[in-house]
Amino acid sequence: MSSEGSSDGADPVSTPDVAKRASHTSGNIIIEIDELTVAYPLDGDEDYVVALHKVSLDVEEGEFITILGPSGCGKTTLMNTIAGLVSPTEGEVRLDGHLVGKPGPDRAVVFQEYALLPWRTVWANIRFGLEMQKNMKEGSDERIREVIELVDLTGFEKAYPRQLSGGMQQRAGLARALVADPRILLMDEPFGAVDALTREVMRDELERIILASGKTVIFITHSVDEAILLGDRVVLMTTRPGRIREIESVPLERPRAKYDARATREFIELREHVWGLLNEDAEAHARGTPEGY
Ligand SMILES: Nc1ncnc2c1ncn2[C@@H]1O[C@H](COP(=O)(O)OP(=O)(O)O)[C@@H](O)[C@H]1O
Numbered sequence: 001m002s003s004e005g006s007s008d009g010a011d012p013v014s015t016p017d018v019a020k021r022a023s024h025t026s027g028n029i030i031i032e033i034d035e036l037t038v039a040y041p042l043d044g045d046e047d048y049v050v051a052l053h054k055v056s057l058d059v060e061e062g063e064f065i066t067i068l069g070p071s072g073c074g075k076t077t078l079m080n081t082i083a084g085l086v087s088p089t090e091g092e093v094r095l096d097g098h099l100v101g102k103p104g105p106d107r108a109v110v111f112q113e114y115a116l117l118p119w120r121t122v123w124a125n126i127r128f129g130l131e132m133q134k135n136m137k138e139g140s141d142e143r144i145r146e147v148i149e150l151v152d153l154t155g156f157e158k159a160y161p162r163q164l165s166g167g168m169q170q171r172a173g174l175a176r177a178l179v180a181d182p183r184i185l186l187m188d189e190p191f192g193a194v195d196a197l198t199r200e201v202m203r204d205e206l207e208r209i210i211l212a213s214g215k216t217v218i219f220i221t222h223s224v225d226e227a228i229l230l231g232d233r234v235v236l237m238t239t240r241p242g243r244i245r246e247i248e249s250v251p252l253e254r255p256r257a258k259y260d261a262r263a264t265r266e267f268i269e270l271r272e273h274v275w276g277l278l279n280e281d282a283e284a285h286a287r288g289t290p291e292g293y
Pocket residue numbers: 040041049050051069070071072073074075076077078242
């Protein structure tokens with residue numbers, strides 16, 4: 001599959017010029033996933049569950065990759081392996097050509113549950129993103145102010161998580177991930193816990209924030225619309241064992257929040273195609289022949 005769909009990745013966080021991204025690309029591969037297999041041991045000595053089987057994917061710097069697939073197809077395992085939280089059983093994951101060992105400040109993870117510290121204010125929660133990286137240095141306050149502005153939480157610095165809506169908590173979580181300026185954002189169903197309307201708003205917000213920051217993003221979802229509307233490429237996974245079924249480039253101009261992307265022919269066709277593949281998979285599994293294609 002083609003690997004188009006990225007920017008030059010050089011825009012600083014504060015740059016509002018989002019048009020650049022639409023015309024990619026640096027062509028610089030930042031993440032290489034090479035025949036990655038992950039098997040988790042089960043209770044018995046020799047039993048294990050194969051969560052990922054020979055998954056290969058190259059991601060360009062500045063690219064927004066969405067990973068779509070049913071529960072249990074290994075999406076979280078794939079993300080955790082990139083994060084350095086899970087080790088490959090076979091195959092490799094490389095960042096800038098180096099094997100991923102453990103978590104590092106170049107990668108930040110945003111979880112579904114916001115994982116904010118309830119006893120800390122918005123400001124102190126975001127500051128925690130720097131503390132975790134042992135990255136505190138002069139200019140930190142300025143940096144925290146910058147990301148708070150980026151996620152549109154200015155004025156809520158002193159609020160506690162319980163005083164915020166779900167969408168605002170998610171934005172605070174995003175700011176905490178961005179504050180230490182990681183090169184890669186790993187997002188595991190980040191909008192799973194917010195209501196449907198907020199989710200729409202958050203999606204547009206995320207596009208704006210990511211376009212402004214030039215980050216490379218791996219975004220996991222099981223919403224077909226979300227995967228297409230956000231992704232430069234959609235990686236469609238299938239289950240038992242988890243592997244890549246297909247990779248689709250999304251031919252929609254950015255910023256997509258600025259027009260009704262869902263009404264375009266490109267969107268409708270791609271959506272239909274992806275749903276078709278998901279249905280085939282679901283039917284094959286229902287018949288008990290998951291290898292039947
Ligand atoms: N720590 C673990 N130990 C054993 N099995 C696991 C573990 N984590 C995930 N699995 C299994 O691996 C498969 C993939 O899980 P996961 O990566 O969480 O998928 P997804 O995020 O797509 O729902 C599932 O069958 C799951 O039960």
